[in-house]
Amino acid sequence: MDISDLAGRLSSGRLFHAYIVTGADAPAREQAAALIARAAVCSEDKNVPCGVCRDCVKARKGVHPDIETVRREEKVVNYPVDVMRSLRARAAAVPNEAKRGVHIVADADYMSPQAQNAMLKVLEEPPSHAVFVLLADNPQRLLETVRSRCETVYLTPEDAELDAGAAETAGNLLEAYLKRDALGLVRAVQPMDKLSKAELFDLMTALRRLARDRAAELGGERLEKLLKCVEKGDKMVFANLKGSVVSGHLVAELCEY
Ligand SMILES: [Zn+2]
Incomplete structure (x- = not known):
C-alpha cells in the first residue's frame, strides 16, 4: 500500500496497538510513522488525523509530548536492551495530553534478541493508551513472536512504477x-x-x-x-x-x- 492507502485505513480512528512499517525507503517509512502518530493522538474520533485540533497541530510541528521516536546511537549496531526497558517504562505511563502515547522505534530490525524480548513483553500486554510503530527495512530480522503481535504495513512508493x-x-x-x-x-x-x-x-x-x-x-x-x-x-x-x-x-x- 502507499501512504494514501494507509491514510484511508487510519481515518476510521480504529488503530492497532502495534505496527511494523516496512517496504519503500526510510523517509517513506518515517512519513508513514508520522501519519500513524497523528492519527493516534488526534482528539477527534473519526476522520483522523483531522489536521486542525491542538494535538494534530503539535504533532505536525514535531512538538507533541506524547509522540517519541527512539533512535540508535550512531556507531552502535544493535539497540541495547536497556533502551527497550526504558521505553517500556515510558509506555506504561499515562500520556500527558493526548488520548494515546505513540512510541516509534527507528531501525527496529536492529534490536538485539534480548531487546526484542524486552519489547515483546510490552507488545503482549500493551497499555490501552500506547501505540508502537516499529520501522524496519528488513522485518525478517524481527522475532516471529514480535511480528505476530504487530499489524504490518508494507509500503509501496506512491509513484512507484509497478510490474x-x-x-x-x-x-x-x-x-x-x-x-x-x-x-x-x-x-x-x-x-x-x-x-x-x-x-x-x-x-x-x-x-x-x-x-x-x-x-x-x-x-x-x-x-x-x-x-x-x-x-x-x-x-x-x-x-x-x-x-x-x-x-x-x-x-x-x-x-x-
Ligand atoms: Zn486532530
Whole structure:
C-alpha cells in the first residue's frame, strides 16, 4: 500500500496497538510513522488525523509530548536492551495530553534478541493508551513472536512504477469484477500462479490504485469489499503464501453470481 492507502485505513480512528512499517525507503517509512502518530493522538474520533485540533497541530510541528521516536546511537549496531526497558517504562505511563502515547522505534530490525524480548513483553500486554510503530527495512530480522503481535504495513512508493504484468493482471481482474463476470475473474487471476512475491505486492498496489480511480463505477459497497479483499491479499503475500493461494482468495471473495 502507499501512504494514501494507509491514510484511508487510519481515518476510521480504529488503530492497532502495534505496527511494523516496512517496504519503500526510510523517509517513506518515517512519513508513514508520522501519519500513524497523528492519527493516534488526534482528539477527534473519526476522520483522523483531522489536521486542525491542538494535538494534530503539535504533532505536525514535531512538538507533541506524547509522540517519541527512539533512535540508535550512531556507531552502535544493535539497540541495547536497556533502551527497550526504558521505553517500556515510558509506555506504561499515562500520556500527558493526548488520548494515546505513540512510541516509534527507528531501525527496529536492529534490536538485539534480548531487546526484542524486552519489547515483546510490552507488545503482549500493551497499555490501552500506547501505540508502537516499529520501522524496519528488513522485518525478517524481527522475532516471529514480535511480528505476530504487530499489524504490518508494507509500503509501496506512491509513484512507484509497478510490474507491467502484475498491472495488466490487476486491470483484467478489475474489469471482470466490474462486469460481475465470474469466469472472467477466474481467467484474469491465472497468471498469478507465476508471480513472485514482489510482483504480487505490485498487483495488490495496482488493484488499490485502480479501485480508487474507478470508485464511482464500483459504488461504495463493492469498493469497500474490493479494498478489504486486497488488504487480506497483502497479508497473505507478506506471509509468503503462493500466487495460486492468493488468487484463490481473490476469486472466492470477489465472485458474485
Ligand atoms: Zn486532530
